[in-house]
Amino acid sequence: MLPEIHRQHYQRLYELLERLQQIALPEGVPDKATFSKALPQVWQFFQEQILSLPADELDRQTASKVQSYQTEMHKQLKLLDTDVMLLQASRQPATIQQRQAQLGDRIKTLMGYCEAVLGSEE
16 A cells, blocks of 8 residues: 555646646647646656655555556656657647647556556555
């Protein structure tokens, strides 16, 4: 079972990702500048709050699962950075739409990882 502080932090990360998703997938043209400001907030929270959670509060099996998810989240966040750079460089509407879809998929994956960690307490 996840300690309450772990649950709260993963729930907050999930909420930050939801906000990022709303910015990335608006009706019409995405606001690249707002997204570029919101992504570092997610990174900062992940690095300062999620990665600093004490693993010794978890049983061995849960700690192993959580560590695996954290590794995957880190990888997806790095790929998200790359997706943002590609979106910013995009000029054609079709390319922008494609990059936007990639951002959305990547964010959904990250949200799924949060859900998996939160679900591992059951």
